[in-house]
Amino acid sequence: MSGVLYLIPNTLGEGDADALAHVLPEPVRAQAAALGYYIGENAKTTRAFLKKVGTVRPIQEIEIRELNVNTPPAEIDKLLAPILAGADAGLVSEAGCPAVADPGALLVRRAHQRGVKVVPFVGPSSILLALMASGMNGQSFAFNGYLPVDAAERGKRLRELEQLSRKANQTQIFIETPYRNRQMLDTLIASCAPSTLICVAVDLTLPGETIVTRTASDWKKAAAPELHKRPAIFLLLAS
Secondary structure, X not given: OOOEEEEEOOXXXXXXXXHHHHHOOHHHHHHHHHOXXXXXXXXXXXXXXXXXXXXXXXXXXXXXXXXXXXXXXXXXXXXXXXXXXXXXXXXXXXXXXXXXXXXXXXXXXXXXXXXXXXXXXXXXXXXXXXXXXXXXXXXXXXXXXXOOOOHHHHHHHHHHHHHHHHHHOXXXXXXXXXXXXXXXXXXXXHHOOOOOEEEEEEOOOOOOOEEEEEEHHHHHHOOXXXXXXXXXXXXXXXX
């Protein structure tokens, strides 16, 4: 019998054990604390996560392996091998839910192919939290990941997403590298029609959490929140 692959969410920003307890239910923390094998994007930050969880066994006795954007596809089966041999494992992301905008999805797909049971646990998802708080259409939405870095290409892509949103009444969701947040907002305001709704959700679940939804026209008139180097989610809905 193979083990179980548990998908264990993390906090959306830095914090102590109290911050972890605020966003992860106690049964999730209990299961996370009991596991002896972990797969994460970075071994150091995975250990930091486990210190906050409070593990049943000493952390130095817990096996931790890395899965990130530099991991060759051929290594996925090696990561899965202890689970196939019977060990339960935890997949944890750097922030939020594993396997969502996260390289862990490759491991989950392979686990299904090999007949391994996959169990997702409840925890914070910045994408869904932003959608919930935006006031936009939660019946039809799409997450588009990162948009082009080039300003002209970014504007073109935003106009395409706005057109799709208008046609399908669909909320479009995307992210940006934190140090380019302001450029993203500026391009959004300049590219979208005056009536298009734009939401910026910053530092979700953290003490500085800020969520603002305005039309593009109103964004031009009002002061924008400080966005530099703060994790943010952007959403638009065109009418």
